[in-house]
Amino acid sequence: MQITHSIPELRAALAQRGKPAFVPTMGNLHEGHLSLVRIAREHGDVTVASIFVNRLQFLPHEDFDSYPRTWESDCEKLRSQGCDILFAPREADLYPEPQVFKVQPDPRLADILEGEFRPGFFTGVCTVVMKLFSCVFATTGGGAAVFGMKDYQQLMVIRRMVRQFALPIEIIAGDTARAEDGLALSSRNGYLSADERQQAMALSRALKALAEAARRADAPLAQVEATAMQALQAQGWQPDYLTVRNRSDLLAPADTSARANLPLVALGAARLGSTRLIDNLEF
Template sequence: MIIAHTIPELRAALAGRGRPAFVPTMGNLHAGHIALVRQAMPLGDVTVASIFVNRLQFLPHEDFDSYPRTWDSDCAQLTAAGCDVLFAPREADLYPEPQTFKVAPDPALADLLEGHFRPGFFTGVCTVVMKLFSAVFFGSGAGGGTAVFGKKDYQQLMVIRRMVQQFALPIGVVAGDTARADDGLALSSRNGYLSAEDRQRAVQLSQALGQLAQAVRAAGADPLPALEARALKDLGDLGWQPDYLTVRRRADLQAPGDAAALEGPLVALGAARLGSTRLIDNLEF
């Protein structure tokens, strides 16, 4: 596996190798990331992963400085998976000067749910992804390719897809299913923050989303706001601090407008703190 730290090094590594299949990450890799890399491999001529902890998407009180950096393990996992190129820029390599030009996503999609509780988060995400796309796909002669993002970050996936569409980028955005532990907990780099006791309880978030989805589909169900309020209360009673447990249309993450909309493709999404660890999850139904 070739490791490139600068954009010129990356473009030299990719020159003449065809269309990249790209998996961006912030490192601290787990089986879910590796599944995305393996999913990407047949989708391009050269498989590229990136590791970059992006300061722009962290709020001042969040865990940028303490976010786990596990370089040796990450490299070993990517090598074993058959990744061809790892792009691991330093902050000065990707942001050699203050990033005053930023990509501001559509507020109708980006200012709700995660964007409501983490203001500016998706501007940071879109800005770094656009820059990574520029580094990976443009300059090596390929002129486009495929990028794979996990469904666990459901809203992020939708924001990136919309950005690619609106800027007419020649990049196919492919979704990877959420990888889960045997008990159903969505794999996440932040799971490592959980105490042993909290790790046993963490599956309660995915269970709450499943129960909410079942309640929505039940004949004679209560109105959706009442079901969501009950789900929030029930999870809070278990000792969590939920930000949201909600059901939205898959198409645009807007609330279903009527009973007929509740019959269509929906997704239950949740974010909640267990102790000091904030977890997110979702369930399509």
């Protein structure tokens, strides 16, 4: 695996290598990330991963400084999956001057759910992803990029950004990787204490119960969601949201009997102790 740090180094490494398949990450890699690398190997001539902890998507009170950085382990994991090129820019490589030009996503999609509780988050995500896409694809004529479905809203935002800017990039979704007990794998799971880790699967169970109740369509959706929130709170969680939305636009579905047949997704974000976890379930 070739490791590059600067944009010119990366582009030189990609020269004459064909179409890249790209997996952007913030490092602290787990099986979920590695599954995306394996998908990428099937969709390009050269597999590229990036590791960059993006300051722009962290709020002032969030964990940018303490976010786990596990360089040696990450490199070994990527090598084991046949990654061809690792792009690991320093902040000065990616942001050599203050990044005052930013990508502002549609607020109807980006200011709800995660965007409501983490204002500006998707602006930071879109800006860094657009810049990484420029680094990887500008001289290759396009390719593919792989994102995980655990970050459901982020995947939708990125897809719309690519479509709106007519970028020659195919966005491929990888299924959420889960532990044996159902917990969605996340770099932040490492923040959980041993006791919290035993409780952590309650979020995925809550989403499953929410989906089942919403599908019955025998009660107003707001009531079903409130019941789910109260049940999780009773287990010691601090939920930001447990909600059911249309898969197509993440808006609330019509509160009618037709709800039983719509393609929906249950999404949740909740804090267990000091750790904030997210998950989703299509149904």
